[in-house]
Amino acid sequence: MSVNQEFEKTGSIAYLCDEYLKNNFIDPEASERLGVKRGLRNPDGTGVLAGLTNVCDVVGYDLVDGKRVPTDGKLIYRGIDVEQIVRAAYAEDRFVFEEVIWLLLFGSLPTPHQLASFKQVLEAHRELPKDFAEDMIMKAPSPNIMNKMARSVLALYSYDDNPEEQSLTNILSQSIALIASLPTIMVNAYQIKRRVYDRQSMYLHLPQPGQSTAEHILSTYRADQKFTKEEAKLLDLCLVLHADHGGGNNSTFACRVLSSSGTDTYSAISAAIGSLKGPKHGGANHKVMEMLGYIMEGVKDHSDDAEIAAFLRRILRKEAGDGSGLIYGMGHAVYTKSDPRAVILRRNAEHLAVEKGFEDEFRVLCAVERLGPDAVREVKGTKDVCANVDLFSGLIYRMLGISEDLFTPLFAISRIPGWCAHRVEEVVFANRIMRPAYKYLGHEQEYIPLEERG
Structure with a gap:
């Protein structure tokens, strides 16, 4: 007991x-x-400046005379607007997540030869070590895939001949291996969860050569291993848009805090996964899908903006929805006028939504994006609110037939290149343990011998 x-x-x-x-x-x-500064936030809502980075910039406002001025959001990987990367991917009809991994880790766009060689390296690390799936995943299943992923990453420490060395060579080697193997760990953990907790059949497919990360996920996830290129490209897009979001987001900061202590790569990445699991960070698209259900049921005419706006105001007044008073998928710590990830997902998901019979749900979420800011301003008095990436990502995963069990784990698969890039930067350049201060508020008291305590 x-x-x-x-x-x-x-x-x-x-x-x-x-x-x-x-x-x-x-x-x-x-x-x-x-x-x-609670939550490491300044009084104006901006984040406390805690470090320097070359990896990623998140732009949501301009500072003019010390005041935040809303601006269209931008997500910038190593100086390149992610919008340019996405447009190139669709114009050239190819997968680009692997290219983004290289860009985040090394700081420049790969040449064709570098990219081809890098893809081969990633493929070589997708298959897990001998008996790892049986010993570390199957024998200890978890109802939560994020917890199983974190434990599996820690377990990989024991399969590394040199787990502690802090050299650039070693950390990069570990990072590439983790980036490549985490999707396989995720799918294996999910399949075992299905068998043990859901009492359903499981499928343990081996990685196939020549596949992108998105194709590898769909191929090993689906029983028949079949998928269309449009489906894989939409998943590839989601991976690209979640790959990094600056050094200050909670999971990346957690990774950097642990890295600053000199601990090993596996401990730092496992901590980041644990952070992302938190519903305040990585689990918001679950709540969006729950909210969408309330709207679909509570609004009679899904094409009526006035009726949808009225229902959103009821949600904000805690008269509808889950009673939290929140419109999930609305609002962001940095973005004010727009979240570029939400804009890109909306633009590229519409065709598949229509094709797969999710047009009604997609249109409702577009209405939430359009009407939500005014509803929040009217009820809460909050300015500068926009839809965030979570508003559309959950529906996209549902359109792809992906279980909600994997919504947050897919976020981790997307974000591990960013975590690794920031870890390398922290170890190589920052080289000082993070040690903020806490103000002690306890009162003084005398020690009382045990026999005199009543």
């Missing part, structure tokens, strides 16, 4: 909670009074 089960059996856990609350309290207003 676990300690927690024993507490629950005896009723002690309620007592312990009461004991904690009796002796612990921090007034949220104390943060403002003492100049503490």
Whole structure:
């Protein structure tokens, strides 16, 4: 019997909670009074400047005379607007996630020869070490794929002949191997979860040569291994748009914090996965799909903007939806007028939405994107709100037949190149352990001998 089960059996856990609350309290207003920047946010909502990076820039506003001025959002990988990358991918009808991995890791666009060689290296690392799937995944299944991915990444430490070395050569080698193998880990973990927890058949397909990352995921995920190029390209697009989002997002910052301590690559990446699992960070598209269900049911005419806007106001007043008062997929810490990822996904997902019978749901989400900002301003008085990438990503995954169990894990697959790029930068250039300060608010008390405590 676990300690927690024993507490629950005896009723002690309620007592312990009461004991904690009796002796612990921090007034949220104390943060403002003492100049503490909660969430590492400045009073104007901007992030506290904590480091320097060449990897990625997220542009959502201009600072004019110390004030934020809204501007169209831009996502910039190594100086290149992601919009240019996406347009090139569709104009040239090819997959580009592997190119983005190279760009984020090394800082420049690969030559044709470099890209071809890099793809071969990634392919070579997709298959997991001998008996890894059986020993590390099948024998210890998890109902949550993110937890299984984090544990599997930590387990790979034991399969590395040189896991601790902090040289650039070693960290890059580890990074490339993790980027290549994490999709295989994800699909294997999902298939075992299906068998053990969902009581459904599982399919463990081997990686196929010559496939892009998106094709590899769909091929190993689907029972018949069949998919169209349009489906794979849309998944490739999602991977590209989630590949990085600056050094300050929670999971990347977690990776950099651990990296600053000198710990190994596997520990740093596992921590990033744990951060991304949090619903405040990587799980928002689940809530968007839940909200979409409420709208589809609660709005009679899905083409009526007035009716949809009225329902959104009800959501904000906690009269509809899940009672949170939030329009999921709306709002961002940096973007003000637009999130370029949401714009790109909307533009490129429409055709497949119509083809697969999701046109109605897609149109409703477009209405939320269009009407949501005014509803938020009217009810909450909040300015500069726009749709974010989560508004459309969940529906795209559903259109591709991907289980909600994999929505956040796919985010991790997309983001690991960014995590690795920031880890390399932290180790090579920052070279100082992160150590912010916390203000102590506890009161002084005397030590009382055990026999005198009542």
